[in-house]
Amino acid sequence: MPRNACFIDGRSVALAEATHAAAGLIAASRLPVFLIGASDVAGARAAIRLAACVGGAVDHIASEGALRELDVMRSFGKFIVTPSEARNRADTVLLIGSSLTKAWPDMADVLGLAAGPRLALQPGRREILWIGADREEGLARLAGQTIVTADETLPAVIAALRARNAGRRVGLAASELASLDAIVEKLQRAQFGLVVYNPSILDALAIEMVAGLVADLNRTTRFSTISGGGAGNAETLMQTAGWMTGFPVRIGLGRGYPEHDPWRFGARRLVESREADLVVWIASNTAELPVWAAETTLAALTAATSNIPAAKVQITVGEHGRDHDAVEFVRETQSLAWRRASKHSDVPSAAALLDDILASLTREAA
Amino acid sequence: MLTCLRGGRIVNPANGGERVGDLFIEDDRIVAQQAGRAADQTHDVAGKIVMAGGIDIHSHIAGGNVNTARLLLPELHPGQTPPSRDLPLSTARWSTFETGCLYAKMGFTTVVEPAVSPHHALHAHLELADTPIIDKATLTVLGNDDFLLSMLRKGESGNAIADYVGATLASTRGLGVKCINAGGATAFKYNARAFSLDDVVPHYGVTSRAIVEAMQQAVTDLKVPHPLHLHMNNLGIAGNIDTALATIEAARGMPLHLAHVQFYAYGTEGKRGFSSAAARLAHAVNGAKNVTVDIGQVMFGPTVTVSLDVLRQYNGSRNARPNKWVIFDGDANGGGIVPYDYRRSDFYNAVQWACGLELFLLIDDPWRVFFTTDHPNGAPFTTYPDLLALLMSQDLRSEWLAEMPRSVAEMTTLGSIAREYSLTEIAIMTRAAPAKLLGLRDRGSLREGARADVAVYNDDEDRARMFRDAHLVFKDGDLVVRDGSVTHYRAGRTLEVRPEFDRRIERRLDMYYDEVYRAPRDLFCVHADALPHTAFEQVGLRQ
Numbered sequence A: 001m002p003r004n005a006c007f008i009d010g011r012s013v014a015l016a017e018a019t020h021a022a023a024g025l026i027a028a029s030r031l032p033v034f035l036i037g038a039s040d041v042a043g044a045r046a047a048i049r050l051a052a053c054v055g056g057a058v059d060h061i062a063s064e065g066a067l068r069e070l071d072v073m074r075s076f077g078k079f080i081v082t083p084s085e086a087r088n089r090a091d092t093v094l095l096i097g098s099s100l101t102k103a104w105p106d107m108a109d110v111l112g113l114a115a116g117p118r119l120a121l122q123p124g125r126r127e128i129l130w131i132g133a134d135r136e137e138g139l140a141r142l143a144g145q146t147i148v149t150a151d152e153t154l155p156a157v158i159a160a161l162r163a164r165n166a167g168r169r170v171g172l173a174a175s176e177l178a179s180l181d182a183i184v185e186k187l188q189r190a191q192f193g194l195v196v197y198n199p200s201i202l203d204a205l206a207i208e209m210v211a212g213l214v215a216d217l218n219r220t221t222r223f224s225t226i227s228g229g230g231a232g233n234a235e236t237l238m239q240t241a242g243w244m245t246g247f248p249v250r251i252g253l254g255r256g257y258p259e260h261d262p263w264r265f266g267a268r269r270l271v272e273s274r275e276a277d278l279v280v281w282i283a284s285n286t287a288e289l290p291v292w293a294a295e296t297t298l299a300a301l302t303a304a305t306s307n308i309p310a311a312k313v314q315i316t317v318g319e320h321g322r323d324h325d326a327v328e329f330v331r332e333t334q335s336l337a338w339r340r341a342s343k344h345s346d347v348p349s350a351a352a353l354l355d356d357i358l359a360s361l362t363r364e365a366a
Numbered sequence B: 001m002l003t004c005l006r007g008g009r010i011v012n013p014a015n016g017g018e019r020v021g022d023l024f025i026e027d028d029r030i031v032a033q034q035a036g037r038a039a040d041q042t043h044d045v046a047g048k049i050v051m052a053g054g055i056d057i058h059s060h061i062a063g064g065n066v067n068t069a070r071l072l073l074p075e076l077h078p079g080q081t082p083p084s085r086d087l088p089l090s091t092a093r094w095s096t097f098e099t100g101c102l103y104a105k106m107g108f109t110t111v112v113e114p115a116v117s118p119h120h121a122l123h124a125h126l127e128l129a130d131t132p133i134i135d136k137a138t139l140t141v142l143g144n145d146d147f148l149l150s151m152l153r154k155g156e157s158g159n160a161i162a163d164y165v166g167a168t169l170a171s172t173r174g175l176g177v178k179c180i181n182a183g184g185a186t187a188f189k190y191n192a193r194a195f196s197l198d199d200v201v202p203h204y205g206v207t208s209r210a211i212v213e214a215m216q217q218a219v220t221d222l223k224v225p226h227p228l229h230l231h232m233n234n235l236g237i238a239g240n241i242d243t244a245l246a247t248i249e250a251a252r253g254m255p256l257h258l259a260h261v262q263f264y265a266y267g268t269e270g271k272r273g274f275s276s277a278a279a280r281l282a283h284a285v286n287g288a289k290n291v292t293v294d295i296g297q298v299m300f301g302p303t304v305t306v307s308l309d310v311l312r313q314y315n316g317s318r319n320a321r322p323n324k325w326v327i328f329d330g331d332a333n334g335g336g337i338v339p340y341d342y343r344r345s346d347f348y349n350a351v352q353w354a355c356g357l358e359l360f361l362l363i364d365d366p367w368r369v370f371f372t373t374d375h376p377n378g379a380p381f382t383t384y385p386d387l388l389a390l391l392m393s394q395d396l397r398s399e400w401l402a403e404m405p406r407s408v409a410e411m412t413t414l415g416s417i418a419r420e421y422s423l424t425e426i427a428i429m430t431r432a433a434p435a436k437l438l439g440l441r442d443r444g445s446l447r448e449g450a451r452a453d454v455a456v457y458n459d460d461e462d463r464a465r466m467f468r469d470a471h472l473v474f475k476d477g478d479l480v481v482r483d484g485s486v487t488h489y490r491a492g493r494t495l496e497v498r499p500e501f502d503r504r505i506e507r508r509l510d511m512y513y514d515e516v517y518r519a520p521r522d523l524f525c526v527h528a529d530a531l532p533h534t535a536f537e538q539v540g541l542r543q
């Protein structure tokens, strides 16, 4: 399959014809949803500009998780630390939730869990504490102090931990209380502590409880958090949407001005309710098209070259960071960072294609 | 194309003061009247006020922390106005597009984002690239970074430190250097809850004073036009006038800019232990010719405080209105976002408001006091027109004061100050002086050869209305605002300095990044390739 494959109804066509067809679908749509599977800042920016022009909605396939984290920030507050600062400073690390390394495979290495904090006043090893379901997993074996609990009971354990840290009584058996208090004692002795949690097994309330525990600990010592989640690419869109529209995703631009509503502008709801009549799928990286996205007309701008049977129009775009230079959110630095193309090619970027479509629509309107 | 602004009252304190007459613009420059040549376009501006485009030296309009504030507070900025077709997203409240338009329509054409941490510089520049019409610049924040503090601990030479500062300015594309609670953010990571000028940063064994002195020296050695821009220790605390006075002393006569000094003009008098010490601070500033200040005026209403002074933001988080916040223990300074609602009926807020006005009015030299609200920390920049009106009218100030708690008048001297700013003084403070302070030789003035950034205002008795909606605004000679409405977007430039330094520091930094951040330093550098929509303009170094 050539890297510049384009299809209309599964039939191989030239790029210009496919672009023209995609522009036609977008122009004719009552409410197009720009659904991002993966993009760099330029792609996100171009999608938002086009959505603003045609009155579309903008969402990301991983926005659910990103919004859950954001909700905690918006209803309570958050302490956040960069992985490098945590590696340099944290003398105590509390790991919450099993499978932390599933979303973040090299977490233990990035956080330097096996080594000591370089900038601590008293150099030494890190104290690792662990609460999760499977004692056999690698991270648990790094821990000096552990509590084994199922995913379902994890929120109750976090609540009990917070209560004990605040000196409140909790109705637990003596042995359970002892292991909780052992952890609390270590937390309170930290000079700079870090809590890493797995957001995919915690709901917003439980994440808020973690944030509350950390806020309480900060009254007497320093503590901060890192989410072990993989919001990664959704964060690129979050940030870009933030400065372009003032809002995080999910965003609707049907009234000309941006509106933010996590329920109303969720892509899945818009498709399943048939409010949206077109999905513009943008994936300049490996990202799996959700099944529901094909329930309506689909225009796909994707780095995957194999034909998507459900797509009315499909255009191959470059992979950001490989075919073309890219700026995207990087978890390790907690910032937007630049990646030079690793294997520069002529395959058009999603941003360039979306800009072309926007230009053709504005020309027609003029 | 030759444009004539006919018969306006030209207020141009940088060159020649005030006159009534014609002003000519050709392409992007102010030009002399051309003998025997008729203008291609003439605007009758008789009876109107003509000034150079405004320059804001301190306004947090872009970057990671500003963006976090947007995401934290969607309720602060609901918008319900569709934009015109040529100005997409211009009505999206608090978007970069709106920011560019709102500044332009007030007649401001250059704005400095004053708090860019090196690791978020690319993000800030991406936002600035999406801020239309106005020219932009950034100040690079140092003074809590491990590399610098380690250099100071080891007693490295001033040359080496200047090389590091120069390399960081180059990699972040900054126009100047800022310190924010020098050492205090790092001390907070070691659990300090307060940090003053002579407190020592744990682990590094250096004081805030030593950091500031070293940075002042580095900025001077590098010939960066803008002096060190300093956010002092102990912001917002009763009695912090002592910190401000000690910091002015600590400058030892070398150039120093003190940011948002309103937040440092507090005494401890009265039954609440909170009073205005603005008169004392103004007196000290009047006597220290090496010092410039901007005010950081408080105006009333809901806003959000965005600051890289993470220690202060943590302490302030318990007063968050509404009660939510983000404390970011980022590399070096980090930052904090704390929403706040300044209320007229709140004694403390009203004293803050009065403090700022006292400073504006008691500092004699308009060339050394700068017009800011520390947007959005004291108030959004959209309150500028109201603030200008207050500076120009004692009656208006009295009206406002009458609506505040009576104790406010007792704890400040505001009620007794008769001074009213003239248009010339306003033009100095918002145009001529900022250009001089930042080293922008072709701005802030309407002399021949200057950049044709021009604002024309109706001479309205209601000064707030006058400054809210400029009659005409030209950016680089392009008419972008008519009667308070932006007509079209154009891309502004980003201003930077490129000081000379010994490039060997870069190899050392590369190794440091590999070891400490386990990432190539390149990842954090601002490459022009990453900013296809940005035109950079180099500002000349000090002669």
Ligand SMILES: [Zn+2]
Pocket: B058, B060, B114, B115, B259, B260, B374, B377
């Ligand atoms: Zn500021």
